[in-house]
Amino acid sequence: MTSSGTGWSGGAFGDRAQCVLAPNADTMTLDGTNTWVLREPGAQRCVVIDPGPMIESHLDAIAQAAGGRGNVGAVLLTHHHHDHSEAAKEFAQRMGCGVRALDPEYRLGSEGLGDGDVVEVDGLEVHVVGTPGHTADSLSFLLPAERAVLTGDTVLGRGTTVVAHPDGELGAYLGSLDRLHALAEAQEATVVWPGHGPVIDDALGAIDFYISHRRERLAQVETAWRSLLERHDPPATDDLPMAVVEIVYSDVDPVLWGAAEWSVRAQLAYLQR
Ligand SMILES: [Zn+2]
Numbered sequence: 001m002t003s004s005g006t007g008w009s010g011g012a013f014g015d016r017a018q019c020v021l022a023p024n025a026d027t028m029t030l031d032g033t034n035t036w037v038l039r040e041p042g043a044q045r046c047v048v049i050d051p052g053p054m055i056e057s058h059l060d061a062i063a064q065a066a067g068g069r070g071n072v073g074a075v076l077l078t079h080h081h082h083d084h085s086e087a088a089k090e091f092a093q094r095m096g097c098g099v100r101a102l103d104p105e106y107r108l109g110s111e112g113l114g115d116g117d118v119v120e121v122d123g124l125e126v127h128v129v130g131t132p133g134h135t136a137d138s139l140s141f142l143l144p145a146e147r148a149v150l151t152g153d154t155v156l157g158r159g160t161t162v163v164a165h166p167d168g169e170l171g172a173y174l175g176s177l178d179r180l181h182a183l184a185e186a187q188e189a190t191v192v193w194p195g196h197g198p199v200i201d202d203a204l205g206a207i208d209f210y211i212s213h214r215r216e217r218l219a220q221v222e223t224a225w226r227s228l229l230e231r232h233d234p235p236a237t238d239d240l241p242m243a244v245v246e247i248v249y250s251d252v253d254p255v256l257w258g259a260a261e262w263s264v265r266a267q268l269a270y271l272q273r
Contacts, residue, residue, distance in 0.1 A: 008157065008198040010034065014146040015041050016124065017193060018065045022052040024083060027255055030158055030196040033083045036150055037065040038143065043122035045073040049141060049150055050084040050195060051091040059091055069096050073121030076113060077101035078152025078195055079138040102130075102137040113139065131180065133173020134161055140180065142189060149180065149189035155206060157197025160213055162259045165266035171273065173266075174214065181207045220248045221267045241265045 008031045010021035022033040033053060039046035046066050052058055066072050072095035077085050080103050088099045089108045098109030100119070113119075115130030127142040134153045141150040153161050154176055163173045183189040184204040192200035192207075200206045224247040228234055235243045241264045242257070249260045 013191075013193060013199055014143075014148060016143065016146055017148070019193070019199075020058070020061050020065050022058045022083075023055060024053045024058075027253075028259065029083050030156065031198075032196070034157075034193070034195055034197075035062050036193060037062065038124055038126065040121075040123035040145075043124065045071050045122045047119060047121050047124060047126055048072055048075045048091070048095075050078055050152065051075060051087040053083055054087045054090065059087055059094070062091065063094065066095065069094065071095070072097045074111075074119060075099045075108075076119065076126070076139075076141065077106055078140070078150065078154075079135045080106050081135065081153065084152065084195060102139055115139070129179065129183070131176035133163055133168055133170065133176045135164065135167050136169065136172075138176070140176075142183065144188065147188060147190045148193050149183060149191075149203065150193045150195075151180070152195040155180065155192055155194055155200070155210055157192075157194040157200060159197070160210060162263050163266040164259075164262045165269055168262075168266055170214075170218075170266045170270035174211075177207060177211050177214065181211060217248065217263075218267055218270070221264055222271055224248050225268060225271065241268060244268070 010019035012018050016038050018037040020035045025032040035052045036049040037046050048066055074097055075088055075092045085106050092099045092108050098111055099107050100111050100113040101107050102113055117128040119126040129140040129142055131138050131140045131154045138154050163170050184207050189203050192203045221244055224244045228243050241261050244264045245257050245260045
């Protein structure tokens with residue numbers, strides 16, 4: 001399957017992964033949510049990551065890729081956002097397994113999920129890496145056998161992600177990028193299998209770009225913020241984030257300014273920490 005450009009439609013990757021693309025494309029989800037079905041070659045049961053939105057045809061497609069009821073060892077969530085989690089409990093019930101997530105509210109069954117956990121299903125090993133920032137409960141999943149890291153919304157296949165203040169937190173996010181960078185530098189993760197958009201064949205390059213983009217934006221936000229405060233009639237505190245957006249994101253489609261405002265709020269919180 002294609003892994004670049006706008007023709008992303010999911011498909012098989014490495015020897016262990018099948019990406020089933022959900023039909024929920026919009027400005028925030030890019031091509032739609034990537035649901036990942038992971039299975040050790042020849043094994044019966046698989047792991048399903050992010051069943052995605054409650055769309056019947058999508059659940060049927062994942063169930064088919066997973067091999068039907070009894071063939072899913074666990075459903076794991078990268079984070080709680082609805083486009084990743086909405087169908088999780090329903091899908092797990094149909095498959096006869098649990099849902100494991102960092103946030104207890106999104107679990108089905110007694111098993112949690114957190115940094116350092118290793119999930120093993122029929123020989124498949126998934127290592128959990130805590131990567132808070134996009135949300136407080138964001139996790140990434142490392143597949144050592146594929147040297148792949150599944151990043152949810154922490155690193156996307158295209159463009160950059162939103163740190164959604166106040167649940168998301170920029171200091172934590174920068175720390176998470178550093179952690180992913182270290183995994184890529186050590187060649188423990190050479191490819192990124194993201195929660196939206198195409199797979200990335202150069203994990204280190206992509207994470208480098210994310211880090212430099214984030215630092216650049218932060219510097220732009222700081223400059224805009226200081227210039228607004230120095231004005232004769234500075235904007236009211238509540239209007240300040242959007243005033244910063246209008247300066248820094250002037251090159252971005254205004255349809256995305258709402259999301260940009262949350263990102264700016266996260267950056268202002270970070271600058272004022
Ligand atoms: Zn998200």
